[in-house]
Amino acid sequence: MNTRLTKKEILEQFELRKSVNFILIQNIPIEIENKGENLKGCIPITRNEKGEVSGSFCSYCHEYLPSKNPWSTGVYIFPTCKECTLNASYIENRNNQSKNKKRRTKNYPEDVTVDWVYVDRMIDNSQAKLGLLANKYNLENTDMRKLIIQHYQDRVTFKRGRAGGIMWNTCNKKRK
Numbered sequence: 410m411n412t413r414l415t416k417k418e419i420l421e422q423f424e425l426r427k428s429v430n431f432i433l434i435q436n437i438p439i440e441i442e443n444k445g446e447n448l449k450g451c452i453p454i455t456r457n458e459k460g461e462v463s464g465s466f467c468s469y470c471h472e473y474l475p476s477k478n479p480w481s482t483g484v485y486i487f488p489t490c491k492e493c494t495l496n497a498s499y500i501e502n503r504n505n506q507s508k509n510k511k512r513r514t515k516n517y518p519e520d521v522t523v524d525w526v527y528v529d530r531m532i533d534n535s536q537a538k539l540g541l542l543a544n545k546y547n548l549e550n551t552d553m554r555k556l557i558i559q560h561y562q563d564r565v566t567f568k569r570g571r572a573g574g575i576m577w578n579t580c581n582k583k584r585k
């Protein structure tokens with residue numbers, strides 16, 4: 410039977426597998442070995458009576474993988490169970506999500522056309538706030554700041570605090 414699972418179902422199964430295997434890991438005789446040359450950290454493995462590596466653990470969910478030797482070719486290989494291999498893209502995606510989420514919803518500064526006449530007027534009226542402008546153009550604050558500096562160079566200053574914002578730099582106030 411080959412049923413297509415939703416992303417949510419896959420992640421639920423992954424979490425379930427992880428919790429079940431965590432108990433398993435605590436109850437079978439394991440050895441903790443260094444991952445190998447130039448690799449940080451350790452990996453749990455099992456050995457048979459002859460002292461050969463008889464199993465390893467999925468690097469995603471810790472599922473015990475009988476007869477999977479992480480050093481089988483002489484080079485350390487990340488062991489991955491069948492389920493995690495099939496669903497790796499979802500799991501990888503989830504791991505990266507927090508990092509990319511913010512970026513994806515914001516505009517890139519090169520895609521934004523700022524109405525500088527409007528910003529001039531805001532500064533004139535002491536209403537120019539970095540956060541407000543960033544919001545208006547759906548940019549990260551740091552990107553908005555970069556655009557402002559690019560445009561005005563040293564003609565403006567950024568002042569912190571409640572009464573702060575983007576001000577004309579009184580030493581360099583020269584309008585275009």
Ligand SMILES: [Zn+2]
Nearest residue numbers: 467470490493
């Ligand atoms: Zn796995």
